[in-house]
Amino acid sequence: MEWYWALTLLIGMVIFFMAMAVPVAFAFMAANLIGALVFIGGTNAILQVVDNSSSMITRFQLAPVPFFIVMGSLFFHSGLAVRVFDTLDKFLGRIPGRLCYLTVAGGTIFSTLTGSSMANTAMLGSLMVPEMQRRGYSRRMSLGPILGTGGxxxxxxxxxxxxxLASLAGIDVGRFLIAGIGPGFLLSGLFVVLITIQIWLHPEGTPNYEIEKIDWRAALKEAAVNILPMSLVVFMVIGLIILGVATPTESAAFGVAGVLILAVAFRLISLEVIKTSMLSTVKVSGMVFFIILNSSIFSQLLAYSGASAGMLHYATSFEVSRLYMLSAIFVCILILGMFMDPVSIMLITVPIFFPLIHALGVNPIWFGIFMLLGLEMSQTTPPFGLLLFVMLGVAPKGTTLRQVASAAAPFLICDLVVIGIMALFPALVLYLPGLM
Structure with a gap:
């Protein structure tokens, strides 16, 4: 079978099953079984799939996944997130549009403690949208910062x-996680600049209102109690990886221990909180590992059928620059994001894109962050961007998808600016991993 027919058959089966409303992981599993029968044949095909499955999900580099998930669950369900948000609110005082800035500050902190864009958006939306609406903020100013910061x-x-992504692409997990620090915090800084410009252009969108006078001594005391300990947890997760003291798995375990200790110290822990957090972790982790298993088998079938090698040879046969190729990949991610969730996009594209960028001489860590930014943008791209629907779930009644997407659009420009800076200055991504 020619490589393009093999590629069409495998990807076509996945798209067909997903169009039939089959869950993503099961769609890939069905495509894998049929593909194995077609390209390997007989009972050996099924035996090969089973033999490969166990080795795929028992790799040590996947161990941080459940730790990060349980850390985020404990952080949300225990109420530690609300304490941080309330303390930050007191420091912004009478700044115009302070709730927008609070969203960016709180969302950035939450990002370092949760690891989930959907959880981050849902948390910010449920906390901030009702308050912003009560204060008279416009829909654009109340929804936009949350959608931007949530990602x-x-x-x-x-x-x-x-x-x-690092596990699927065979990238060092620790170096890849650290590479996101520079672009991530630069992006949050651009969000602040964007909000300032929006307030200057449309001051009516963030009306002034009376607030209580700030007692700075009390505010500083609350910061020492509620925020400073969180920074220690962030150091335990990120700092230990940068310093080379701990592996990503060990630092994730330290993070869970840190959040658990804080929840106990603030008397926010209970059997119900632990039960809810553990159930959430088991469900999400099981889904992630099942997806990794099927994606890895899918990648092997692409290689075994000759689809990967044929596609790679075809793509590199064109006399085009890396910039044009990366632009085409980025557009492909955005188009897929209009109809699919990020995990599904990764499952289909990682086995195709990463061999291609290796052939083009692109640094895989840099490309991984580039791909994450594309996926983050795709989550706020209509008609099926997941974060748009998360926001619709917490937005005021009568809010339309068009209004939500319109509020998110300026923040997508910030993503494009960061990608441009990454292209001009790759050290933004590669400097910190180079220190490890």
Whole structure:
């Protein structure tokens, strides 16, 4: 079978099963079984799939995934997130549009403690949208910053999606997570600049209102109690990896221990909190590992059928620069993001894109962050961007998808600016991993 027919058959089966409303992981599993029968044949095909499955999900580099998930669950369900948000609120005082800035500050902190963009967006939306609406903020100013900041959890470590991408692509997980720090915090800074410009252009979108006078001594005391300990948890997760003291798995375990200790110290822990966090972790981790298993088998079938080699030879036969090729890949990710979730996109594209960028001489860590930014943008791209629907779930009644997408559009420009800076200055991504 020619490589293009093999590629069409394998990807076509996945798209067909997904169009039939089959869950992503099961769609890949069905495509894998049929593909194995077609390209390997007989009972050996099934035996080969089973033999490969166990080795795929028992790799040590996947161990951080459940730790990061349980850390984020404990952080949210225990109420530690609310304490951080309330303390930050007191420091912004009478600044115009302070709730928008609070969203960016709180969302950036939450990103370093959750690892989930959907959880980050849901948390910010449920906390901030009702308050912003009560204060008279416009829909654009209340929804936009939340949608922009919510996606930071995909880039700033610990990123569950980042661990998944690094595992699928065979990249060092620790170096890849650290590479997201520069672009992530630069992006949050650009969000602040964008919000300032929006307030200057449309001051009516963030009306002034009376607030209580700030007692700075009390505010500083609350910061020492509620925020400073969180910075220690962030150091335990990120700092230990940078210093080379701990592996990503060990630092993730330290992070869980840190959040658990803080929850106990603030008397926020209970059996119900632990039960809810553990159930959430088991469900999400099981889904992630099942997806990794099927994606890895899918990659092997692409290689065994000759589809990967044929596609790679075809793509590199064109006399075009790396810039044009990367632009085409980026557009492909955005188009897929209009109809699919990020995990599905990764499962289909990682086995195709990473061999290609290796052939083009592109640094895989740099490309991984580039791909995460594309995936983050795709989550706020209509008609099926997941974060758009998360925001619709917490937005005021009567809010339309068009209004939500319109509020998110300026923040997508910030993503494009960061990608441009990454292209001009690769050290933004590669400097910190180079220190390890």
């Amino acid at each position: 930071l959890a995909m880039i700033i470590p610990p990123s569950t999606l980042g661990v998944l």
